[in-house]
Amino acid sequence: MISKRRALVAGAAAAMLMLSACSSGNSTDSASAGGPSGDPVSGGTGLIIEQAEPRSLDPALISNSWANSPVLGNALYGTLMIDNPETGDIDFKLAQDFSSTDAGKTFTLTLRDGVQFSDGSPFNAAAVKFGWDHIKDRATASPDIPQASLIDSSRVLDDRTLEVTLVEPVPNFANAILQTSMNWIASPASLQAGQQAIDSNPIGAGPFTLEQWSRQDVIKLTRNDKYYDAPRPYLDKLEIRAIGDADQRYNTLVSGGADLTLEGNWSNIDKAKNAGLQNAVVPTGGGTTLVLNSTKAPFDDARARKAFALALDLDGINNAVYDGTAKLPHTLFDESSPFYQDIPLADEDRAEAQRLLDELAAEGKPLNFTMSLYPSGKALGEAIQTQLSTLNNIKVNVRTIDFAQVGQILGQMDYDVITNAVVFGDPEPRLWFGLHGASAGNYSGVKDAQMDAALDEARVSQDEAERTAAYEVVQQRLVELNPVIFYVRSAPGVIANGNVGGIQQYGMGSVLPEMLWIQAHD
Known part of the structure; x- marks a missing residue:
């Protein structure tokens, strides 16, 4: 049977997964960025840059997306499963199977036989249950609580088998695992020892083990000889550094x-392509957003949200922030998606924006708000301030926030506007998380009965026509309500020098370190 996601991404993948001019692609698994020809070469040290350093090596606190530390998580803990961004098909690694016989209400996870943690203890179903319960525990403060909370209960059937019952059917629940820290399982004993212990000696079943973590500098990893998939990893060592500045x-x-x-900046991806460097982007729908907090003034007024959305020139933002290189989300779904509808999310209409602003001001509510942006968002903030400065009855302030603050800020909804993302291949379960009124990941706080009902229907249905009709309603409600403003398609990307082989992405731009190898220069 054709994967439900295949039609969504196959065409986009062909356009977006770009080979370097001087190398040949030889991988059909997940996203291939090309690389040197020939068989993989063993040995050497891979020097990796990620965009953010984790606050802990507890896998529950490492985000599995291109904008964070996914290579580190994959290296220490391995992966239960991955997807192929070109087809949407699921491939198994530490897991052997994950399937449902009741339309997504109950799943059975079967683990690969004979896998060990790096300390020699067994990698078993009890460890997976412990890890998923750990993420679900609100005291852990994992960013992936929404996905783990889809689980109502789980039961260990034997060493290799875990039965998982969901709160409600989610046929595409595998996506919730492979796109999050649920894909990474640590030894229960290491988690029980506390954060200090796991930060100094994390125990996983991944291809590498921790040698040294010098905070704000380098994380050094060395090859795990107990890794199940010999002769991988090919590299002897990894050195991972976090650099937020593009x-x-x-x-x-x-x-x-x-x-x-790992790269998420369209300008850098464009420069890499022009320079003949390896580069690839996982194709997605949705995108990076400005989240408007609709639970308090000023954006509890739908007119304020509409005015802000109509006032923005996305092409101008693209030029100012990405040198005109970015792909823009004029519609929720890419044209290659089976769910695509020609329903513009927010067309610039400054005259209507000004009318709404004047109407609010006449009621004593001139629009005055603060955008909470990361340091890397300086150009975005300046571009928006410049655009809106030509309108009356609106004032835009900017505050700079640190990555370490974001969990607390989001949890307390301590913002008027904040940048976030609603990014997906297949829309579920991420679209539900980002927009449903009952979701902890709905950071706009919007609650709309029509949109919630449509999201619920699209989540549980396995009929493409039914899902298409439901997502049409979602798009119409987004246009009406403007809880978020999609201003750029996300770029879950990677760029690399020409001698790096085995680049493979899955999920939200996560790269598999065990596949990497480096061809020595002649």
Whole structure:
């Protein structure tokens, strides 16, 4: 049977997974960025750049997306399963199977036989249950609580088998695992020992083990000889550094200070393509958003949200922030998606925006708000302030927030506007998380009965026509309500020098370190 997601991504993948001009792609698994020809070469140290350093090596606290630390999580803990962004099919690694016989209400996870943690203890179903319960526990403060909370209960049937019952049917629940930290299982004993212990000696079943973590500098990893998938990993060591600044990431790569960098900046991906470097982007729907907090003034008024959305020139933002290189989300779904509808999310209409602003001001509510942005969002903030400065009865302030603050800020909804993302291949379960009124991941706080009902229907249905009709309602309600403003398609990307082989992405731009190898220069 054809994967439900295949039609969504196959065409986009062909366009987006770009090969370098001087190398040949030889992988059909997940996203291939091309690389040196020939068989993999063992040995050497891979120098990796990620965009953020984790606050802990507890897998529940490492985000499994291109914008965070997914290579580190994959390296320490391995992966239960991955997807192929070109087809949407699920491939198994530490898991052997994950399937449902009742339309997604109950799943059975079967683990690969004979897998060990790096300390020699057994990698078993009890460990998976412990890890998923750990993520679900609100005291853990994992960013992936919404996905783990889909689980109502789980039961260990034997060492290799875990039965999982969901709160409600989610046929595409595998996506919730492979796109999050649920894909990474640590030894229960190491988790029970506390954060200090796991930060100094994390025990996983991944291809690498921790050698040294010098905070704000480098994380050094060494090959795990107990890794199940010999002869992988090919590299002897990894050195991972976090660089949030896009220019610094790119310059470090091209100057030889790194072999590969995870990338989310369209300008850097465009520069890499023009320079003949390896580059690839996992195709997605949705995108990066400005989240408007609809639970309090000023954006509890739908007119304020509409005015802000209509006032923005996305092409102008693209030019100012991404040098005109970004792909823009004019519609919720990409044209290659089976769920695509020509329903513009927010067409610029400054005259109507000004009318709404004047109407609010006449009621004593001129629009005054603060955008909470990361340091890397300086250009975005300046572009928006410049655009809106030509309108009356609106004032835009900017505050800079640190990555370490974001969990608390989001949890307390301590913002007027904040950047976030609603990004997906297949829409479920991520679209539900980002927009449903009952979801903890709905950071706009919007509650709309029509949109909630449509999201619920699309989540449980296995009929493409029914899902298409439901998502049409979702798009119409987004246009009406403007709880978030999609301003750029996300770019779950990777760029690398030409001698790096085996680049493979899955999920939200997560790269598999065990596949990487480096061809020595002649």
